Each structure stands twice: as structure tokens, then as C-alpha cells.
Amino acid sequence: MPAPPTIKEIARRLNISASTVSRALHDHPSIGLRTKMRVQQLAAELNYEPNQTAIFFQQRKTFTIGVILPELSEAFFSAAISGIEDMAGRHQYSVLMGQSHDEEEREKQIVNTMKKHRVDGLIISIAKNTKDYTHFVSLQQAGIPVVFFDRIPNLADIHYVACDMVAGTVQAVKYLLGKGHRVIGMINGPDKLLASRQREEGYIKAMQKHRLKYDPTLVVSSDLTREGTDKAMSKLLSLKRHPTAIVAFNDYVAMDAVQYAVKKKYKINEDLTFVSYANLPISHYTAFPPVASVEQFPYVQGQRATEALLEILADPTSPWKKVTLESKLVIHTP
Amino acid sequence: MPAPPTIKEIARRLNISASTVSRALHDHPSIGLRTKMRVQQLAAELNYEPNQTAIFFQQRKTFTIGVILPELSEAFFSAAISGIEDMAGRHQYSVLMGQSHDEEEREKQIVNTMKKHRVDGLIISIAKNTKDYTHFVSLQQAGIPVVFFDRIPNLADIHYVACDMVAGTVQAVKYLLGKGHRVIGMINGPDKLLASRQREEGYIKAMQKHRLKYDPTLVVSSDLTREGTDKAMSKLLSLKRHPTAIVAFNDYVAMDAVQYAVKKKYKINEDLTFVSYANLPISHYTAFPPVASVEQFPYVQGQRATEALLEILADPTSPWKKVTLESKLVIHTP
DNA sequence: GTAAAATACGCAATCGTTTGACCTCCAAAA
DNA sequence: TTTTGGAGGTCAAACGATTGCGTATTTTAC
Incomplete structure (x- = not known):
């Protein structure tokens, strides 16, 4: 050496x-x-x-962007990273990775490491448990721009890229209505999630457009565990007007719900049709894949977030970026 | 600011x-x-x-490890990254990411970026298309240690962590033999892959231990596309002694094979039983999941690779690390 | 032939931190 | 009273590259 x-x-x-x-x-x-x-x-x-380290030091710029995500091994996030890395690489930026495992403490620690590394900017999808935002504020004070991604904090002046679930949900419900379904159930996620609220909003909107009245008992929520989903299904199926189609919060929920329905002797795609939101690239290999799913384009979201960040880095006076991608229904031709 | x-x-x-x-x-x-x-x-x-950049510069050490993988969005690799990041974080190291998309050019470019960034060490799973290893040699000359991971180059003096498929395959075949199957087919991958050779070796070994003769026509290979798998299946099913069980190269192949068999009116788990190698966390949601699969523990492999690298960094005179994890059969209780 | 302008390069400071080698007290030992 | 010596600091170089400014040498213009 x-x-x-x-x-x-x-x-x-x-x-x-x-x-x-x-x-x-x-x-x-x-x-x-x-x-x-x-x-x-x-x-x-x-x-x-x-020696780049010398140059980084001298130029006060590292050509590195930090990425903090809850879980690197989740399909949604790993697709996003892929998009981020591709876009960053194309602009000679490197990517420093951190995963919070949905824990606030770890998230703060990573933010700190990234700050010390003097990353030029950050892309963050915040941890589920994060209630305190002071670590983000400290980044702002340090002059390090942050683009929030997918899971965005409830703050006014931030950059973010997210996917609006409303449009996709409207399309999903319309699609089912078009297939003749009149009683459509929805298994939603925890109420506090923006994503849940958007799904419900889309559901209501679609019903209204078709001049159908919105029956709140048809929208139940699951904590996203198998048990939660089973409970939700049992609620839906025991209704007097019970649904002939169900919009599930995501593919995992859909799969659990399908298995539950099968166990209860429902014939999938005859008695009961499913639509879901795409998390898994391969849900169409499953026994009864949803007939359609709302795609969120995580790879593209990652790219957009990176683009936004690069623009901000190029022009720090740039106004707050608020990028919203529209989700879109993808119909699975059998 | x-x-x-x-x-x-x-x-x-x-x-x-x-x-x-x-x-x-x-x-x-x-x-x-x-x-x-x-x-x-x-x-x-x-x-x-x-200011870490000043310290990095002054100390000639960045506390950063570079990770180069073919595809960040593949389940296997994203699980590995997760393991890497966790282990690195635990030792106050950061992780710089790059994906080669299985292209030699991009891989070289990333290696170069990482070198310029003065990462302390690297973990690399090489691109499929990489034939020329000079970029790795240049790392060695620069005194940057590399731990190869999963896809390792055919070189003598290297550190690596990989998973031996032999043991798992032996277990898989034994399991099927134990269930009474006597004609067991194998859909293997491309011959040049070490992973393929290990699978075949395991297959042969298991047969020999049971004093059954090895029939090479029962081992066919697929290029891992759907069409390749269909062809492989057709070959296997047209044999006079046709198999009652099949070991598939991976979950994707297994899923394609199952769909092919279903189309040909075979009854899965009666006429034909499948065992596979786990790539997908959720293959058991599929219509006919394999009855068992050989697990490769990507998360653990990622951790081990990182551990190895950290040890090398702590003691640069350390001998070549050659870590082999054993794959293991996991039986899916229905 | 001389002034002005262009060409080609050197000097030295700077970025922020670390670290080996001094320095300066003051108190205790000789 | 002169040593020692430790406690508590200071100095300055070094890490490698960049850059504003100054300057010597040549070329061009008149």
C-alpha cells in the first residue's frame, strides 16, 4: 500500500x-x-x-445525498432506492444509505451521521413512530435541504414527493362499478395514515360520481396484520348487504383477505372480486391475484425525489417542491 | 445558513x-x-x-463502506443490503450504495467513484456481464479491501461470503425421496453459474447416498425466462420415466413451471410436487407454493460480509476470509 | 526600440482538525 | 537556592487540492 x-x-x-x-x-x-x-x-x-476527501473538504460539498428509509428490504422502498440511485448516479452523485426500522431513535441517529458526513442533501421517508421533528429542523438550520418522500411529515414548509392515492382509488372503484358491482367494500389501513384517508376519499368520490350513496359500514380498517385483516373481512362479510367486491389496502392485505374468503368457501372472482394496491411485483403469481391494482410507481417516485433534490441543490433559493404523482389503476389481463 | x-x-x-x-x-x-x-x-x-469531511481528510479514513450490487430492487439483494446496513451502522460505519444493473461498464464506473470517495472497504456482488477484473485489481493496489458477496469472481486471493447450495439441495432431494418420490427432476440455471453447478452436485450427492443411479436427462436447464422454463418443463414431462417431483432453480422458475404444469392438467402436489430455492419472501401466498424451499439467508449473508470487512479493516494483515454459509431446506407447513 | 499586452507560471492562503514537539508556570524535592 | 517535574497549554505542520493575485518572460504594436 x-x-x-x-x-x-x-x-x-x-x-x-x-x-x-x-x-x-x-x-x-x-x-x-x-x-x-x-x-x-x-x-x-x-x-x-x-483525493476526493480533500476536495470535498475544500469545496464544502460532497456530491453525496443521504437516503433514509424505514426498511430497505421492503419491495416498495427497494424499488424507490433503485430509482434514487439511478438518478443520482446519472448526475455524479453518490448515495449514502440508512434505514430507520421505523424507530425514531435510530432515525435521529442516522440524521446525525448524515449531517456529520456533510451530505449535500437528504431524501427521507419518515419512520412510523416518529412524533418529534426536531432532527429535521436541525437539518434545515444546518442548511441541508431535505426532500420528504412517500411518508411525509405534517409540516408546512417542506419539499416532498408523494403519490396521491385518491385518483387511483377513484379509478379502482369506478372499474368495479363498471363491472356491475354495486356493493363494494374497502379494507383500509389505520385511520391516522394519510394514505388511508386518501383511499377513503377516493372511494367516496367515486360513489358520489355515480350517484350512489356512501355507506360507511362498507369501509372497515385493518391494522395490517393477518388477524386485523381477518377481523375486517368477517365484519364485511357479515353485513346484510354484503359486498361482492373489495378494495384492499395493499397486496398483503389482499392476499390475507383472499385466503380468509377461500376458507369461508367464497368463490373468488365470482362471489367476491378483489382490487388492491401494488406493493409486490409478483402478486399476479398468487392463487387469486386481484383483478386490478393501483400502482404507485415507487421507482419513478424515487427518481422524482432525486430530481427535485438536485434542482434544489443547484438553486438553493428554489421554492418548496411539492410533487404529487397520481396513482393509477392497472388492470390485470388474466 | x-x-x-x-x-x-x-x-x-x-x-x-x-x-x-x-x-x-x-x-x-x-x-x-x-x-x-x-x-x-x-x-x-x-x-x-x-466537520467530518475535514476529519476524513486528515485521518485518511472515511468510516464508509461501499456496496455494489447488481440490482437494488431484487428481493435477495435488498434483504442483503438491509443486513449490511444494520451491521455497518452498529459499528458507526456508513454505507455508500451503487447498482451495476449487471453491466460491466457501470460497475467499473461505480468502483471508480467509490475509490475516489476513499471508502474504507467494499462489498461487491459482481455483475453478470463482468468478464474483466482489472477494476478489482486496481482496488487491491489502492489498498482498499473488497469482500465479494454471493456472486464471486473466479480468483484465488480474495475475501468472500457466499452460500453453498450443495447442502440445501441434498436436503431438498432427500426430503422428496423421503416422501416416496423416485423420479425427481431438476430445472437448473445456466451451466456456467457456480450456483447451477452446486445444485447439480447436491442433486447427484443425494442420489448417490440413497444408492439411486443418477439420470442426467432428469436435470435440464433453463435460461430463467418464462419460455426457457416452459421448454425445460416440456422436456421433463415428455420423458418416459417422467418425474413426480421437481426441484426448481428459484421461485420465479418454480412459479412459471407450476403454471405450465397446471395448463397441462397436472395436479400439483399430487401428480407433481415442487421444491424451490427461496428468493421471494411471499412465495407461500402463491396458488401452489413449493412444499419446501432452500433458504439462502441473504440478510445474514449481508451481515457476515460486513463483519468480515470490518475485521479486515481492523486488521489489514488478516488472512483471506472465505465464509461459506450453508443453505438450508425450509419445509412449508401447509 | 520601447511600451503595452498577452502568456505561462509561482506564491501563499485556505478549508477544519489533529498531533508531536515545545513552552511556561508553580510546587515540591534536593 | 537551584533542580526536577508535572500540569496545562501553545505552536506549527500536516492532510491534498484549489484559487486570487502577483510576476517574470515573451510577444505584439507603434
Whole structure:
């Protein structure tokens, strides 16, 4: 492990000053052609590579963006990361990763690490348990821009990229109505989630557009565990006007619900039709895949978030970015 | 964005030297208690945070490990990353991410970026298309240790962590033999993959242990596309001694194979039983999940790779780490 | 032939922190 | 009274690259 060659070393060997070497390597106009050549050749010979850590330090810029997500192994987030990394790489930025495991403490710790690393900016999807936002405020004070992503805090002045579930839900319900279903159930997620509220809003909107009255008993909520979903299903199926179609909060819920229905001897796609929200790339391999699902484009969201951040970095005076992608119903041709 | 406070600033305000401040903050014994207190208090007040970029530069160490994987959004790799990030975080290391998309060019480019970033070490799963290993050699020359992971190059002196498929395959075949199957097919992957060769080896081994003769026509290979798998299935099912059980290269192949068999009116789990290798956390939601699958523990592999790398960083003279995890058959209770 | 302008380069400071090598008291030992 | 010596600091260099400014040498213009 011989010490890597530095500009100084090149300067010494060529009997010129370090500044000349630096400028020569940058093709600065004030350096003569001869010298440029000599420098560049020697640099190539020595396999010279600029020490980025020195440059980062000197330029006060790291060309690194931090990404903090709840769980790297979840399909939704890993697709998002992929989008982030691709877009960042395309602009010569690197990506520093952290996962909060949905814990506030860990999230704060990662924010701190990222701050110390002097990342140029951050993309964050906040942890479920995070109630206190002071760590985000501290980032703002430090002048580090943050683009929130998917799970966004309830604050006014922030940049964010998210996916609006309303449109997709409207399409989903309309689709079912078009197929003749008149009693449509919904298994929603926890009420406090924005995502849940949007789903319900979409549901109501679609009903209203079709001049059907909104029956609140048809919208039940699950805590997203298998048991929660089973309970939700039992509630729905025991209604006197019981649904012939169900919109499930996500693919996991849908799969659990399907299994429950099967156990109860319902014929899927005859007695009971399912529509879901896409989390899993392969839900169509399942026994009874939903007939359609609302796609959230995590990869694209990741890209957009990165784009937004890069724009902010390029122009720090840029106004608050509030990017909303529309979810979209994808019909699964069998 | 007021310039963040520095050691110099603290020194100036307290009318002491920067070195004293530095030592005070590090609890150096040669600084008096009074001064230490004053420094630490002011530091807290000003919200002082050491500039890591300066420290990285000065210490020639970044406490960052680079991770290069083919595809961040694949379940196997995203689970691995999760393990890597967890283990790294536990040791105050950060993780710089890159995905090669299985392209040699991109891989080289990322290696270069990582080198410039002066990551302390790397964890790499090489791209499918990579034939030329010079970029890895250059890392070695630069004194940056690399732990290869899962997809390891065919080189002698390297560190690696991988999962041996032999043991799991032996178990899988034995399991099927135990269930009374005597004609067991295998849909393998491309021959050049180590993973394929290990599967075949396991298959043969299990047969030999049961004193059954190895019939090579029962082992066919797929290029892992749907069409490839269909062809493989057709080959297997048209044999005169046709198999009652099939070991599939992975869950995707298994799912395709199952769909093919269903189309051909085979009764899954009666006429034909499947065992697979786990890529997908949720394959048991599918219509006909494999009765068992060989688990590769990507999360654990990620952890192990990180552990290995950290040990190497702590002791650069450490010998070549060659960690092999054993795959293991997991039986799916229906 | 001389002034002005262009060309090609060197000097030195700077970024923030760390660290080995001094320095300066003051008290206790000789 | 002169040493020692420890406690508590200070100084300055170093890490590697960048950059504003100054300057020597050459070229051009008149």
C-alpha cells in the first residue's frame, strides 16, 4: 500500500508548482500546452487520482445525498432506492444509505451521521413512530435541504414527493362499478395514515360520481396484520348487504383477505372480486391475484425525489417542491 | 445558513488555542478540568459538530463502506443490503450504495467513484456481464479491501461470503425421496453459474447416498425466462420415466413451471410436487407454493460480509476470509 | 526600440482538525 | 537556592487540492 500519488508529488517530479499541476489537470487556459502534456502524462503514468476527501473538504460539498428509509428490504422502498440511485448516479452523485426500522431513535441517529458526513442533501421517508421533528429542523438550520418522500411529515414548509392515492382509488372503484358491482367494500389501513384517508376519499368520490350513496359500514380498517385483516373481512362479510367486491389496502392485505374468503368457501372472482394496491411485483403469481391494482410507481417516485433534490441543490433559493404523482389503476389481463 | 461553528471559532471566543479545544473535546488528560468544562459547554451552546469531511481528510479514513450490487430492487439483494446496513451502522460505519444493473461498464464506473470517495472497504456482488477484473485489481493496489458477496469472481486471493447450495439441495432431494418420490427432476440455471453447478452436485450427492443411479436427462436447464422454463418443463414431462417431483432453480422458475404444469392438467402436489430455492419472501401466498424451499439467508449473508470487512479493516494483515454459509431446506407447513 | 499586452507560471492562503514537539508556570524535592 | 517535574497549554505542520493575485518572460504594436 504505497501512498497514493498526490499533486505535490507530481509537482516535485516535474519541478513545477502544485498550482500549475492542479490547473494543468483541469485544462486551465493559463497553462502552456507543453506543461499540460507533461503533467497529464505523468499523472496517467502514476495512476494519479484526485483525493476526493480533500476536495470535498475544500469545496464544502460532497456530491453525496443521504437516503433514509424505514426498511430497505421492503419491495416498495427497494424499488424507490433503485430509482434514487439511478438518478443520482446519472448526475455524479453518490448515495449514502440508512434505514430507520421505523424507530425514531435510530432515525435521529442516522440524521446525525448524515449531517456529520456533510451530505449535500437528504431524501427521507419518515419512520412510523416518529412524533418529534426536531432532527429535521436541525437539518434545515444546518442548511441541508431535505426532500420528504412517500411518508411525509405534517409540516408546512417542506419539499416532498408523494403519490396521491385518491385518483387511483377513484379509478379502482369506478372499474368495479363498471363491472356491475354495486356493493363494494374497502379494507383500509389505520385511520391516522394519510394514505388511508386518501383511499377513503377516493372511494367516496367515486360513489358520489355515480350517484350512489356512501355507506360507511362498507369501509372497515385493518391494522395490517393477518388477524386485523381477518377481523375486517368477517365484519364485511357479515353485513346484510354484503359486498361482492373489495378494495384492499395493499397486496398483503389482499392476499390475507383472499385466503380468509377461500376458507369461508367464497368463490373468488365470482362471489367476491378483489382490487388492491401494488406493493409486490409478483402478486399476479398468487392463487387469486386481484383483478386490478393501483400502482404507485415507487421507482419513478424515487427518481422524482432525486430530481427535485438536485434542482434544489443547484438553486438553493428554489421554492418548496411539492410533487404529487397520481396513482393509477392497472388492470390485470388474466 | 450561517457558517457552522468550528473549533477555531470556539478557540477564539474562549481565547485559547485550537489545539486546546480539540483536546478538550476529546477529553485529553493534559487539559485542565476548568478549560474542558468551558469548552464543552460553549460547544454545546453553539451546537458545534465536528466537520467530518475535514476529519476524513486528515485521518485518511472515511468510516464508509461501499456496496455494489447488481440490482437494488431484487428481493435477495435488498434483504442483503438491509443486513449490511444494520451491521455497518452498529459499528458507526456508513454505507455508500451503487447498482451495476449487471453491466460491466457501470460497475467499473461505480468502483471508480467509490475509490475516489476513499471508502474504507467494499462489498461487491459482481455483475453478470463482468468478464474483466482489472477494476478489482486496481482496488487491491489502492489498498482498499473488497469482500465479494454471493456472486464471486473466479480468483484465488480474495475475501468472500457466499452460500453453498450443495447442502440445501441434498436436503431438498432427500426430503422428496423421503416422501416416496423416485423420479425427481431438476430445472437448473445456466451451466456456467457456480450456483447451477452446486445444485447439480447436491442433486447427484443425494442420489448417490440413497444408492439411486443418477439420470442426467432428469436435470435440464433453463435460461430463467418464462419460455426457457416452459421448454425445460416440456422436456421433463415428455420423458418416459417422467418425474413426480421437481426441484426448481428459484421461485420465479418454480412459479412459471407450476403454471405450465397446471395448463397441462397436472395436479400439483399430487401428480407433481415442487421444491424451490427461496428468493421471494411471499412465495407461500402463491396458488401452489413449493412444499419446501432452500433458504439462502441473504440478510445474514449481508451481515457476515460486513463483519468480515470490518475485521479486515481492523486488521489489514488478516488472512483471506472465505465464509461459506450453508443453505438450508425450509419445509412449508401447509 | 520601447511600451503595452498577452502568456505561462509561482506564491501563499485556505478549508477544519489533529498531533508531536515545545513552552511556561508553580510546587515540591534536593 | 537551584533542580526536577508535572500540569496545562501553545505552536506549527500536516492532510491534498484549489484559487486570487502577483510576476517574470515573451510577444505584439507603434
